Amino acid sequence: MSLTPKVSEPPTRSGGRAGRRGGARRAGGAKTDRRRRRRRALRWSATVLAVVILGTAGAGYLYYQHLNGNIQKGARANGDDSKAHRTAPNAAGQTPLNILLIGSDSRNSKENLKLGGSRDHVGDPPLADVQMLIHLSADRKSAAMVSIPRDTRVHIPECKDPETGKTYxxxxxxxNVTLARGGAGCTLLTWENLTGVYIDHWMTIDFAGVVRMADAIGGVDVCVNQNVWDHPTPSVPGGSGLKLKKGTTNVKGEQALQWLRTRHAWGDDLMRARAQHMYLNSMIRTLKKQNVFTDTGRLMDLAEAATKSLKVSEEIGTVKKLYDLGMQMKSVPADRITSVTMPNVKDPQNGNHVVPDEANADKMWQMLQDDVPFDKNGGKPGAKKDAGKDKPAKKPSLDPARLGVLVQNATRTSTEAAVPQRASAVGQVLLQKGYARAQADTSGSLAEDKTVVRYPSADLAGDAQAVAEALGIPMSQVQQSTGVSGVTLVVGADWRTGAKYPKKSEPKAGDLPANADAVNGSDTTKCMDVYSVYRW
Known part of the structure; x- marks a missing residue:
């Protein structure tokens, strides 16, 4: 969230020096005075900004500490079972930045209960009804916002609640239940295991926070193709209460929250994700037009709203770090920001849920892992980066014949059963390549989207890389993990047949799956269609 306020002219005073002297000024002199006043206002605003944001001495320092005190913080991850890996730096040494934004449905305050509905859920652990990954490219020239629908069935790892100590x-x-199973750190861990993308930070915001932020920003433009009223019907109870006329409306406060919560009027939860993307794109366009240096009162309002509204992972729990994040996001051109929803299909176990569309979702996760832009507006790509990245970086510590390698069958998916004897078949391939101590794990089948080679400690990194090279597995899929006791080959759903790991073509900029529902940040023509029952 950027703390950048809206542009406004410095207020003019009555009784200035011209009035006290009496008589009219020459036109040229009046213009000169106006320029001087504007320069003084800009200098004064910049000085106050430095005091408020950077925290200098005296009252400014106290206010800075006050803002820092507003911010709630928590552990980045609430477990050790992460299967994600960091993206390698680009030629300039830069790495992507990934932030998980979580919208909580908590009713555990009077303010939230007033905005969020049923008293039946007071005291319940909050659910993560909105989950969106914000990906800033390594060069900070493009960005992506990726949503996963709240009703997506996934594997949720073991998580420990850092506040109660309870292990789930x-x-x-x-x-969406991940937030109730150990907090935002558990949601982050679930995302990492699903996507393979390392997530640097998380932020959560509740109903009241959305209202405060919408008011502080000054409203966000949204658009509908028909009059909409998201109200209870005889067959479908509930509804957000959103009521707008056809066309564009600037929504603030509770009305902004209603827009973000509306589901029935759009048709389903997937369309709600689209409406949320349109709102955020519009908000970013609004913030990009605003200037922090010309309205310090508004800056303070935004700072108060943001710090009171957000709970963040502890490593970004200061005003300056949040401000820096906002400025990085603001620096990305609108036409280089792309919003998408995870490709999905109906859950065969429950028609009200969805599961990842494996092939298309994996393609999108790969683009995030490789920092490939979701848009095509970045011009011609430069020289191929990270040449030689699929060569081992370290030498093996053991001869292949002496290295123990455990092979696990993880070919099971949410829609397909595991391939029988797959671990044994790949283990035979390793035996033929000289790994005499390779053996299949017969304890049962697992579920992994992608094949990986894991190792427990740095001294076995070279050995794990050698196993990957022997089978044609990319070095990016070799990971250190505390969850294994030796070099472990996990044969995933992406390698269900064949003796050699299948090569995949590298994704290209903008080559998104057709069912990702992509929306470009500069597109101001998008309006939501309203389901017929909710038109008026």
């Missing part, structure tokens, strides 16, 4: 066992459930 791994399970298979819809992704």
């Amino acid at each position: 066992p791994q399970t298979n459930d819809i992704i």
Whole structure:
């Protein structure tokens, strides 16, 4: 969230020096005075900004500490079972930045209860009804916002609640329950295991926070193709209460929250994700037009709203770090920001849920892992980066014949059963390549989207890389993990047949799956269609 306020002219005073002297000034002199006043106002605003944001001495320092005190913080991840890996730096040494934004449905305050509905849920752990990954490219020239529908059934790893100490066992459930199973750190861990993308930070915001931020920003333009009223019907109870006329409306406060919560009027939860993307794109366009240096009162309003509204992972829990994040996002051109929803299909176990569309979702996760832009507006790509990245970086510590390698069958998916004897078949391939101590794990089948080679400690990194090279597995899929006791080959759903790992063509900029529902940040023509029952 940027703390950038809206542009406004410095207020004019009555009784200035011209009035006290009496008589009219020459036109040229009046213009000169106006320029001087504007320069003084800009200098004064910049000085106050430095005090408020950077925290200098005296009252400014106290206010800075006050803002820092507003911010709630929590652990980045609430478990050790992460299967993600960091993207390698580009030629300039830069790495992408990934932030998980979570919208909580908490009713555990009077303010949230007033905005969020049923008293039946007071005291319940909050659910993560909105989940969106914000990806800033390594060069900060493009960005992506990726949503996963709240009713997506996924594998949820073991998580520990840092506040209560309670440990939640791994399970298979819809992704919005992750927030109730150890907090935002558990949601982050679930995302990492699903996508393979390392997530640097998380932020959560509740109903009241959305209202405060919408008011502080000054409103956001949204658009509908028909009059909309998201109200209860005889067959469908509930509804956000959103009521707008056809066309564009600037929504603030509670009305902004209604827009973000509306589902029935758009048709389903997937269309709600589209409406949320349109709102955020519009908000970013609004913030990009605003200037922090000309309205310090508005800056303070935004700072108060943001710090009171957000709970963040502890490593970004200061005003300056949040401000820096906002400025990085603001620097990305609108036409280089792309919003998408994870490609999905109906859950065969429950028609009200969805599961990832494996092939298309994996393609999108690969683009994030490789920092490939979701748009085609970046011009011609430069020289191929990271040449030689699929060569081992370290030498093996053991001869292949002496290295123990455990092979696990993880070819099971949410829609397909595991391939029988797959671990044994790949283990035979390793035996033929000189790994005499390779053996299949017969304890049962697992579920992994992507094949990986894991190792427990740095001294076995070269050995794990050698195993990957022997089978044609990319070095980016070799990971250190505390969850294994030796070099472990996990044969995933992307390698269900064949003796050699299948090569995949590298994704290209803008080559998104057709069912990702992509929306470009500069597109101001998009309006939501209203389901007929909710038109008026």
